[in-house]
Amino acid sequence: MVSINSLLRPGLEDLEPYEPVRPLDVIARELGIATDDLAKLDANENLYGPIPAVREAAANADLHIYPDPAQVRLREAIGDYLSISPDSVVAGAGSDELLDLLFRAVAPERVVTTPPTFGMYRFLAGISGCEVVEVMRGEGFELDEPGIAAAVRDGANLVFVTSPNNPTGNLTTNETVASLCKLPALIVVDEAYAEFAGKTAVGLVESNENLVVLRTFSKWAALAGLRVGYAVCAPSLQANLMAMKQPYNVNAAADAAACAAIEHREEVFVTVRALVDERDRMVRELSRFEWLVPHPSQANFVLFRVLGHDVGRVADDLRRRGVLVRTYSRPELQGYLRISAGRRQDTERLLAALEESAG
Numbered sequence: 001m002v003s004i005n006s007l008l009r010p011g012l013e014d015l016e017p018y019e020p021v022r023p024l025d026v027i028a029r030e031l032g033i034a035t036d037d038l039a040k041l042d043a044n045e046n047l048y049g050p051i052p053a054v055r056e057a058a059a060n061a062d063l064h065i066y067p068d069p070a071q072v073r074l075r076e077a078i079g080d081y082l083s084i085s086p087d088s089v090v091a092g093a094g095s096d097e098l099l100d101l102l103f104r105a106v107a108p109e110r111v112v113t114t115p116p117t118f119g120m121y122r123f124l125a126g127i128s129g130c131e132v133v134e135v136m137r138g139e140g141f142e143l144d145e146p147g148i149a150a151a152v153r154d155g156a157n158l159v160f161v162t163s164p165n166n167p168t169g170n171l172t173t174n175e176t177v178a179s180l181c182k183l184p185a186l187i188v189v190d191e192a193y194a195e196f197a198g199k200t201a202v203g204l205v206e207s208n209e210n211l212v213v214l215r216t217f218s219k220w221a222a223l224a225g226l227r228v229g230y231a232v233c234a235p236s237l238q239a240n241l242m243a244m245k246q247p248y249n250v251n252a253a254a255d256a257a258a259c260a261a262i263e264h265r266e267e268v269f270v271t272v273r274a275l276v277d278e279r280d281r282m283v284r285e286l287s288r289f290e291w292l293v294p295h296p297s298q299a300n301f302v303l304f305r306v307l308g309h310d311v312g313r314v315a316d317d318l319r320r321r322g323v324l325v326r327t328y329s330r331p332e333l334q335g336y337l338r339i340s341a342g343r344r345q346d347t348e349r350l351l352a353a354l355e356e357s358a359g
């Protein structure tokens with residue numbers, strides 16, 4: 001009998017899996033709690049959900065014909081939203097797909113990540129079989145610019161910077177991005193949470209051919225389930241990415257919903273501002289638990305350092321009470337919890353669960 005492993009790429013069995021969040025209904029069933037009674041504060045989603053006009057656009061999308069492979073309407077809408085040319089935009093099935101495309105476009109031997117950060121870069125590097133150079137962030141989670149420059153000197157040609165960073169919540173300034181762009185590497189600034197910070201490096205793309213800014217509709221527009229994100233980059237790279245992508249990568253419902261989110265952005269931004277306010281209220285309310293030390297955040301989540309308590313036990317206690325928060329297996333994130341900002345009722349559930357489990 002032919003062994004299947006002999007047919008597969010070497011090293012496939014050693015892949016480090018991505019740690020995804022688990023489906024809400026599965027967790028609800030396990031806990032014996034209705035899904036509506038869970039406070040899902042573990043994946044930085046917008047718990048207000050899409051506004052009615054966006055839901056309606058998705059519901060009315062033409063599902064029997066293929067979506068537009070050239071993404072004309074969507075790229076024009078994004079161009080209008082960011083005051084850029086649609087020729088610098090390529091959309092995908094979530095920004096995750098654009099990350100995957102970038103790996104395939106560059107085919108790097110070595111990439112730079114800046115932990116603690118989003119795990120997808122390392123996961124995709126594993127799949128592409130390239131070496132990961134981890135340039136650790138400093139005490140305040142700021143980037144180690146000289147460390148990144150040294151890694152590029154040593155042969156890395158793809159650099160991932162997340163701003164605001166997940167899970168630490170801090171921004172990288174445009175000054176730092178501009179200085180990184182002087183390096184001979186493709187600099188990818190992942191701005192999945194930019195709408196919560198109101199800051200962006202998109203304006204630097206025109207003068208830096210080696211800069212790609214990634215954005216998504218998953219967070220601010222509450223469309224994580226539909227999968228739609230995009231890259232902003234030089235038109236020459238955009239043309240290559242458009243040529244490489246799967247033709248129908250953004251499905252018809254996602255395309256329609258994303259266009260509607262942009263058209264009705266003032267209404268969507270009401271929920272973005274509400275999440276930012278609730279993040280700040282959560283931090284104020286949690287200050288009564290002195291063992292939870294927040295790191296300042298510009299995103300829709302907060303990283304807390306947990307003092308004198310076992311993080312796994314805290315998260316389990318919360319979970320049993322229907323409150324889901326994020327913990328990590330990575331060594332640099334031991335002793336930390338990340339809690340997403342939710343609606344007022346989600347914060348109230350979190351507070352009640354913490355009071356109960358402390359009591």
Ligand SMILES: Cc1ncc(COP(=O)(O)O)c(C=O)c1O
Nearest residue numbers: 094095096118166192216218229
């Ligand atoms: C920094 C960062 N980039 C990208 C993503 C994925 O975004 P998308 O849903 O558009 O694939 C996430 C999701 O958690 C994220 O935190």
